[in-house]
Amino acid sequence: MAARVKATGGLRGWIRRLRPVTDADDELVVSELYREYHRPLLGFVIRLTGGDRQWAEDVVQETMIRAWRGADRLDADAPSLMPWLATVARRIVIDDRRRRDARPQESGEEPLESLPIPDEMEDLLRKVIVSEALKSLSPAHREILNETILRDRSVNEAAQLLGIPVGTVKSRVYYAVRALRVALEERGVTA
Known part of the structure; x- marks a missing residue:
């Protein structure tokens, strides 16, 4: 060549x-x-x-x-x-x-429609169900769960605030959680 x-x-x-x-x-x-x-x-x-x-x-x-x-x-x-x-x-x-x-930077191969968006309906639905289940509890059980779980107080702090013995707070928390579990299961929520 x-x-x-x-x-x-x-x-x-x-x-x-x-x-x-x-x-x-x-x-x-x-x-x-x-x-x-x-x-x-x-x-x-x-x-x-x-x-x-x-x-x-x-x-x-x-x-x-x-x-x-x-x-x-x-x-x-x-x-x-x-x-x-x-x-x-x-x-x-x-x-x-x-x-x-x-050229603008590419964001990736996936279309933007497939990006996960937090579903606020799920959270709202959970809140409604838990609220309804709490309403079905006795006033003493609602009060004890409100003080210990929702307000994050210790058993001793809740006992002092409510003016009841520590043993009673422990017992009420145990039975209130058990009753709440049953009320949630009745509404289709399982652990």
Whole structure:
């Protein structure tokens, strides 16, 4: 392949012939361009992309396509196409970075509709059921649960506040919790 390109006039010859591929000879010219400049251009672009090889490969490919499309604008007397290719590749990387920076960050692959939203109805329903169950208890049981569980007082504090012995508070708490459990089970709430 390289011998055939050299036979057609070397670098200058195949630059002049570089245009949209229409036959097998043109394919040889394009493959020679790729063979000669791929490795040095890739090394240059990898540095520009911060080591991202996949991105660098994409940039090199786009640069080669632009060289092929813009063959009529290339300087056939230039000793090397590397400065032109490097400039094009650098501009592609800059454009890619600008495009990435201008685009809003993606929130993920899931649509926003699938994000869990707290269901306040569940809490409201629980409160109504517990409230109804508490109303079904005796006034002494409601009072003892109110002081010990809802107001988070110790047995001794509740006994002192209500003016009853500590043993009575313990007993009432035990039976009040048991009665509340039964009242909740009657309303379909199970532990």
